[in-house]
Amino acid sequence: MLSAAPVPLFAADPGRIGQLLGSLLSNAVKFTGTGGQVEVGTGVADGQAVVTVADTGMGIPAAELDRIFERFYRTAAATRLVTPGTGLGLAIATAIADAHPGTITVATTEGQGSTFTVRLPLRPVVAEPADPAGQAATAGP
Secondary structure: EEEEEOOOOOOOHHHHHHHHHHHHHHHHHHHOOOOOOOOEEEEEEEOOOEEEEEEOOOOOHHHHHOOOOOOOOOHHHHHHHHOOOOOOHHEEEEHHOOOOOOOEEEEEEEOOEEEEEEEEOOOOOOOOEOOOOOOOOOOOO
């Protein structure tokens, strides 16, 4: 399900933001059982673009929350259920958010699901510089 409010154009690396969202979506689908639901939302709050990925999956135990953004960390449930993964997705997503510079947080209830929230500053897009003839500069041969 998608719940999208308009977000103005802002400076970001689209490839890396796609990787971040891909990781969150992959985890949401992976850890949500048959009949569950994944919802993606977009919006603006406090001068930031906000993206949420919420699921009705297994949630994350409170005792493991401090570690889920660490490289190679996998929850006990992921290990027990032999869920595919390397434990790098959330660490990479965090690094991408930090580089923009933004944040990624999680709210979760074990057995009921998780909501990951990404906040990225709405930095203005810098226009391509014009050449002396007044035309936009382009790359190429």
